[in-house]
Amino acid sequence: MEMRKTPEGLRTLILSSIKAAEYRRARLYLLISGVTLSVSVIGLVFAIKYLIQTLYASEFYSYVTLIYSDKDMVLGFWKDILLSLAESFPVFVIVAVLVSILVFLASMQVIVENFKMALTPRLSI
Secondary structure, three states: OOOOOOOOOHHHHHHHHHHHHHHHHHHHHHHHHHHHHHHHHHHHHHHHHHHHHHHHHOOHHHHHHHHHHOHHHHHHOHHHHHHHHHHHOOHHHHHHHHHHHHHHHHHHHHHHHHHHHHHOOOOOO
């Protein structure tokens, strides 16, 4: 079987087009993750604000302060107070805060990886 000769600049042309495609992909991911990061920061601020409002509106805050203020009563009615704490705990709001923190951290990871990709060359020509 005969080996064909490849043009001399073909390797350089292929590698430079691959590198250009990587940079385009890195810029696109950087743009998308930047938008996701800004939306998650805004969502995180509102979720934390809503969590604080919900904690004060529910009786959770009152029960927690009761634990520190009247220890004798807490020891006597610990089952009832524990059930009241569990019932007034805003689980869904805390899940929303944790989800927005997770989205924030994931978008930060994508941004860091894309900065690495854009700053360090992958292929040597």
